[in-house]
């Protein structure tokens with residue numbers, strides 16, 4: 001570097017530094033929980049395995065992650081990852097797709113009985129949901145959650161187990177209409193923690209989201225949807241402004257082969273929310289407090 005370029009870069013640094021700190025204050029992930037972390041082994045291509053995901057999350061300062069798999073339960077995997085990576089809360093659950101027998105109460109019973117007790121989330125069908133399958137051309141088998149305007153009988157048994165164990169009921173890829181029908185039914189059975197899985201990805205209208213919020217559930221906003229261009233951060237910010245951050249949590253939904261790791265996703269998400277005018281207090285609610293409350297943490 002010549003003397004002149006040295007002074008030019010010093011000058012640029014001096015001018016640029018205050019701007020950079022205003023716009024890009026470092027994002028702290030302390031206390032943050034990623035409620036939607038995919039990792040391998042999986043039958044879909046993943047960028048990292050459970051233990052690598054846990055290690056990166058811990059190094060980035062996260063408080064916890066929820067391992068999600070569409071086809072097999074993750075309570076056991078969460079316990080194994082916890083044994084390898086100290087200093088991170090790792091949770092799992094089961095998604096009630098066809099691979100575990102669909103709406104199968106026994107899959108839930110076994111999930112919570114596994115050593116370590118890390119199984120905390122029951123997702124309603126995702127890739128095998130009626131809503132998802134009937135929208136995707138070519139697929140024909142699906143798992144019903146609602147029939148003739150009522151929850152299918154096995155689902156009521158699942159709600160009973162979720163209530164008894166104080167688990168989180170996540171709505172999977174159910175339609176917004178199904179979600180609005182199932183929330184009161186689950187609450188009547190004593191379910192206390194309900195999460196509407198990536199509510200924008202399920203095509204919920206603003207009015208449907210308003211009704212979900214008025215039923216006292218938490219709605220998930222995932223970074224993957226913005227990252228892949230399906231939803232705009234302005235839409236998220238608008239919903240937060242209209243309905244209140246207390247009704248949302250933010251997650252990465254990362255883990256796909258080719259995508260960054262979960263902590264990198266959440267960091268970008270928080271930065272984008274700030275730039276869209278969402279306050280640190282609102283981010284705190286959505287990234288830290290609401291996920292912790294659902295999982296029964298302090």
Ligand SMILES: [Zn+2]
Pocket residue numbers: 036038068253
């Ligand atoms: Zn996902």
